[in-house]
Amino acid sequence: MSKKGADVFDIKLFKRLLKFVKPYKLVFFGTLIFVIGLSVFGVFRPKVLQLAIDTKIALQEYDGFLFYIIIMIALLVLEVISQLLFIYYASWLGQSVVKDIRVKLFKHMLSFKMKYFDNSSVGVLITRAVTDMERIADIFGEGLFMIFSDVLKMLAVAIMMFSMNWKLSLIVFTTLPIVLFATKIFQKYMKLAFQDVRTEVSNLNSFVQERVTGMKILQLFTREDTEYKKFMAINERHKKGWLKTVWYNSIFFPIAEFLSSITLGLVVWYGGLNVIMDSTASLGELTAFIMMIPMLFRPLNQIANKFNTLQMGMVAADRVFKVLDTTSQIDDSGNVVATQFKGDITFKDVHFSYIENEEVLKGISFNVEAGQTIAIVGATGAGKSTIINLLNRFYDIQKGEICVDSVNIKSMTLQSLRAQIAVVLQDVFLFADTILNNITLNNDTVTETEVQQAAKDIGIHDFIMSLPNGYHYNVKERGVMLSSGQRQLISFLRAYVTNPSILVLDEATSSVDSYSEQLIQDATDKITKGRTSIVIAHRLATIKKADKIIVMDAGKIVEEGTHKTLLKKENGYYKNLYEVQFMKEELA
Structure with missing residues (x-):
């Protein structure tokens, strides 16, 4: 595998992809606003809950308690609306970008020399124009904005934690670097695994397309068993490629969940002692922290998951752009417009x-x-x-x-x-x-x-x-x-x-x-x-x-x-x- 292939993220490729977003920049920035709203509205709910517990429930005061309930409901409604608009317009943007790339790709393919098609697999080209395009759409619908949303939410939660109780925050932040390191390693190996997956998907598509087209020949020459065995071998490689990604997921996510549970247990233990013994932490803060820890660690797990989607999309984009960069056109620099030949x-x-x-x-x-x-x-x-x-x-x-x-x-x-x-x-x-x-x-x-x-x-x-x-x-x-x-x-x-x-x-x-x-x-x-x-x-x-x-x-x-x-x-x-x-x- 080349060094470039092992890179976690190809910035140059991503910038090229973003050029297709320019016609839809209003929707792009609007989606970013919904992402910000999703993070802000979500992180303020634990803070409102902390205030409600410390200023009303702990003191057994009813006056003003309903106000906190109304605020929490309002924040929840705004978070739901932001999430709805975010999901819709992120997917809309992804499909619009892919539509433009697919049109450009097909137009480019129409101009290829016959020699290009002589030497290229039809199944591979179909994969580029159909399957790979859907992976590119996922970059926007499930990858890029989701990652930005998760990072923003984690940052907002970390700031809120530190502002509420820095001692409890230190317990949380102690385990966070371990998860971040594991995430980085996970992303690196997942990209390599997805490159193998895309190669095997192309091989499988090409094999099936050719055999279905030539089915009459296979049956005439009784080659069914031979081709079946070949298909089994290709399908086995395809399965192994996917199982490699499953293996990496099965290692990473339990580790991340284990660290999240350990962190939650430490916070409950230390915070509970503080509430009971010396009151350096309030009951509302402890409750808010219990609510915010999943908000901090779950996005981290989602980032890893969504980064998988982003990686698959970037690998697909790289393959599509390689076809777009292929210069296999007949030189059409002639300037004589033929209208009606005599026929010599x-x-x-x-x-x-x-x-x-x-x-x-x-x-x-x-x-x-x-x-x-x-x-x-x-x-x-x-x-x-x-x-x-x-x-x-x-x-x-x-x-x-x-x-x-x-x-x-x-x-x-x-x-x-x-x-x-x-x-x-x-x-x-x-x-x-x-x-x-x-x-x-x-x-x-x-x-x-x-x-x-x-x-x-x-x-x-x-x-x-x-x-x-x-x-x-x-x-x-x-x-x-x-x-x-x-x-x-x-x-x-x-x-x-x-x-x-x-x-x-x-x-x-x-x-x-x-x-x-x-x-x-x-x-x-x-x-x-x-x-x-x-x-x-x-x-x-x-x-x-x-x-x-x-x-x-x-x-x-x-x-x-x-x-x-x-x-x-x-x-x-x-x-x-x-x-x-x-x-x-x-x-x-």
Whole structure:
């Protein structure tokens, strides 16, 4: 564990967190006022009780006794009101701060490069955006203000004790340093324990999220027992992490309670002797001290408990800020706003690698004229899908240049570039929402009427209307209520309604039925007509219709031409690919 990790409290981190409080500073200072009121009203009740006993009960005087009772009731009511307002507004402030941090975090994550998500666990990111945020909210709702309240109450009680009877106060203050020392040690070890807990929570979230998402694969390959054993191991580490915090609590709190009881016993013994023997302490003072000792020691125990909450919140804040500090954004310094492309695309000596020194594209160059449809074919891993990623600038190239209409895409703003390019991926992702919202992605400028007309244009309106509730049919998480072919059709419509200047298709149909495949073929013909299209082709029909075919192998372009011209090349790569992969389709 690093030295920084062992620090009891990170002031720099806390100051950064307080910056998010600035918009709510009125509520912040109002909550502090309620905290002060809570401490003041609480500490004066023992004093009023002492006066009532010494000046009225001990002297058996009734006159004025009711006045002390009314004062005590008034103080109690004010203390209850202060506590109510304090708890509400402290929690309100915590949730408001977290809302702002969560919005900032999500916006930051939206701008990350695809490479960041390639290397990051989804479960960990979910933990940062959800679970860790609640821990940060607890800093204000149950940590920071509670600690301030307890410290203030302890200080007020100590002053009141000393002003009433310094001899009895010395007995109390003798044991107090022992408790303070134990509290400091406890806080140090609890922070280390909570760091371990947060790590194991992230691991557990990540493991469960991935296995639930990939449940079909686990069951297909009968990996249930293996994954169950892995889960048991991770869950055991999670349990041990929490048990460490429980162990520290089980040591500290009994010690603190024991010292509090010893102190109370000493005060009763010494104060009782003084009351009986030499009257150096009054009965009212002894009663007030018996009432104030729990008010002094209980907040100390609560400080330790609330410091646990504060520590968990600070650990969570540190993790969230690390994500916020991550610089994994595509450079969006371009100032050219792309409005409507003609559609000319040029790749000039493009080199790219996902992993350093492992090139995926090795200096490829090709041109696509406006309105052309080019088909890219090649073996798996040849670099076909990488071209799609680079054209949209999901990744930045290491060398070379990619231009649209003779303008380098790095010169364009990311939003305007991507707005002019529609992509239909082989792995279609649908949200747990209606078909309409999955098509428009909640874009208010696209009406349902326009979506229906677009569906009619590409021939899938009848398919959608055959579903329960039609366009308002909820496809559930990842579109599980639809077949792979139906999901593909929805993705085609999603691309078509944006009216893109450039269309990129990964039109795999290996797992769709013949009816859906025909619909996809018709939709492909419709949406590629009249616009520049790059198609990672898996069907012979698409390849034949392409204006140009680019053949790739191991990150290089090995052949270019039309279907007919490429077939004429003796021992050509495309010709061999055609004979192995496509000839059966043509004969069928």
